Amino acid sequence: MTSERPLDGDTLDASTAPDSAPASAVATAPPAVVDRPAPGGMGGQGQAGRARRTTSFLSLARAMFLGFRRDRAGLFFTLLFPLVFLIIFGGLFNNTGTYKQSVLEVGSVPLIDQLPADARAELGQVFKITKVTDRAAALDKVRNGDDEAVIEQVGDRIVMHYSAADATGAATVQGVMTSLIQNANVDATGQPPKFSLDSDSVEDKSLSYIQYITPGLLGYAIAIGATFGATSTLVTWRQKKILRRLTLSPVGVPTVIGARIVVSMGIALIQTAIFLAVGAGFFGLKLSHYWWMSIPLIFAGTLSFMSIGLLAGAKAKSMEAASAIANLITIPMAFLSGSFFPLDGAPGWLQGLAKVFPLRHLNTGMLDVMVRGKSPVSVLPEIGILLAFAVVLSTIAALMFRWDDI
Numbered sequence: 001m002t003s004e005r006p007l008d009g010d011t012l013d014a015s016t017a018p019d020s021a022p023a024s025a026v027a028t029a030p031p032a033v034v035d036r037p038a039p040g041g042m043g044g045q046g047q048a049g050r051a052r053r054t055t056s057f058l059s060l061a062r063a064m065f066l067g068f069r070r071d072r073a074g075l076f077f078t079l080l081f082p083l084v085f086l087i088i089f090g091g092l093f094n095n096t097g098t099y100k101q102s103v104l105e106v107g108s109v110p111l112i113d114q115l116p117a118d119a120r121a122e123l124g125q126v127f128k129i130t131k132v133t134d135r136a137a138a139l140d141k142v143r144n145g146d147d148e149a150v151i152e153q154v155g156d157r158i159v160m161h162y163s164a165a166d167a168t169g170a171a172t173v174q175g176v177m178t179s180l181i182q183n184a185n186v187d188a189t190g191q192p193p194k195f196s197l198d199s200d201s202v203e204d205k206s207l208s209y210i211q212y213i214t215p216g217l218l219g220y221a222i223a224i225g226a227t228f229g230a231t232s233t234l235v236t237w238r239q240k241k242i243l244r245r246l247t248l249s250p251v252g253v254p255t256v257i258g259a260r261i262v263v264s265m266g267i268a269l270i271q272t273a274i275f276l277a278v279g280a281g282f283f284g285l286k287l288s289h290y291w292w293m294s295i296p297l298i299f300a301g302t303l304s305f306m307s308i309g310l311l312a313g314a315k316a317k318s319m320e321a322a323s324a325i326a327n328l329i330t331i332p333m334a335f336l337s338g339s340f341f342p343l344d345g346a347p348g349w350l351q352g353l354a355k356v357f358p359l360r361h362l363n364t365g366m367l368d369v370m371v372r373g374k375s376p377v378s379v380l381p382e383i384g385i386l387l388a389f390a391v392v393l394s395t396i397a398a399l400m401f402r403w404d405d406i
Contacts, residue, residue, distance in 0.1 A: 053255060060259035068267065077228070079271060082221030085340070086275060089217070090210045090283040100128040101173050104138040106152040111184055126176060149173040210283040215294075215366035216339035218275045222268050222298060223305045223330055223359050229264060230309025231322045238402065239318075261303070268302045269295070288373035294366045297379055300386035301362040307393035308358075314400040333357045338364075358389045 132138050138150045148169035150161040162170035237243045279285030316322035337359035343351055354360045365382035368374040
């Protein structure tokens with residue numbers, strides 16, 4: 001699902017100034033580098049030392065972002081690739097009418113032909129009824145999958161012919177015809193129906209399909225950017241001996257880690273802005289009043305996915321292996337976390353398994369504050385889970401961390 005993205009800058013020498021060392025800035029990881037030799041330090045104390053540290057931090061952050069911007073493969077897989085799914089799903093399912101089942105009416109079917117005008121109009125919203133006279137030809141069309149069913153009436157008996165190959169279409173036609181027959185039986189008694197059903201959506205009727213898929217696909221985009229960015233950074237820097245050189249550089253490792261975290265979060269915000277702009281501009285996306293609460297969720301999610309990248313990068317000895325491990329984690333996680341389709345109809349054990357993945361909690365939290373209009377307090381548990389996930393995996397990655405290839 002992604003490509004191997006080498007760092008834009010191949011060297012980071014101890015004598016090189018921070019702002020002259022551009023590097024791929026897709027993402028890095030939370031502070032998992034804990035067992036390192038003492039760095040040379042920034043030098044100086046007080047205000048002068050803090051000023052130098054700030055300058056180094058900003059220079060590093062700028063170099064990392066420029067490296068990301070120049071990495072065309074990274075730009076594609078981080079920004080454009082996930083956006084393609086939003087455009088496809090938004091174009092296919094947003095503002096679409098009800099699919100009409102194609103039904104062939106053989107001869108005269110009084111149950112349908114004698115319906116009142118309003119009932120016939122409602123039936124026309126779900127059925128496309130075509131009157132035919134050739135019964136054999138009609139059955140062949142259903143058998144070939146051209147139409148969903150053939151309806152004919154023999155006396156008081158309604159006969160429906162369908163193909164077992166199209167169980168979904170057949171079930172829809174059968175359900176509607178059963179309802180018509182029950183209503184006709186009630187009318188024949190001369191008594192009004194005792195019960196009726198009124199259905200109403202619990203969400204705002206102004207909501208459209210795009211509002212339900214945007215949080216999930218945005219979460220998937222953030223997962224790709226943070227996971228693969230951290231993985232490629234760690235593996236490539238180890239292979240090029242940049243990690244070892246950092247121990248002798250006046251730029252301390254905490255400064256490098258902090259700069260990469262900030263840049264990674266900035267990239268996640270860019271992804272968010274693009275997704276929301278495309279959704280609102282082309283598909284009528286509407287957000288709730290508390291959509292802004294998705295920003296801290298995104299920050300926590302970025303740290304969580306960066307820790308996954310750290311773990312993959314700590315274990316892998318090459319970029320090929322790192323990409324394989326990251327793909328093995330992110331692709332199943334996206335499907336099991338509801339990024340592409342809801343899991344409401346999934347088995348209970350599968351829904352329980354989905355809660356193991358941080359992407360599931362990010363998707364749920366963003367859906368709550370972006371679409372469902374829940375209060376900011378309601379997503380605090382999700383933020384806590386994401387941060388805890390980042391801490392645990394970063395700790396494991398730190399124990400597995402190597403400065404050099406073995």
